[in-house]
Amino acid sequence: MVKSCKYSCKNWIFFSLVATTLIMQCAIHFKPLDVPEGLAIFESVKSIFSLLPRLAIASLIAYLISQFHDVLVI
Secondary structure (H helix, E strand, C coil), X not given: CHHHHHHHHHHHHHHHHHHHHHHHHHHCCCXXXXXXXXXXXXXXXXXXXXXXXXXXXXXHHHHHHHHHHHHHHC
16 A cells, blocks of 8 residues: 555656646736736736746656666665
8 A cells, every 4th residue: 555655646746746837827828907906916926937837847857867866776
């Protein structure tokens, strides 16, 4: 049971990272109403989540490097 949880948890983390990236990229393409407060909040959210694809790719690359390093060393 521990072994299957170990692998399924990694799959869920990968899936949630990709799903969150895709959903937030779709969300920042919607245009808000012309309310000044809404535009300010939208620009803040857009600036935060526009970095998400780069962070997701970097974390996946780091994960793959650590997995290959683990396999090669041990």
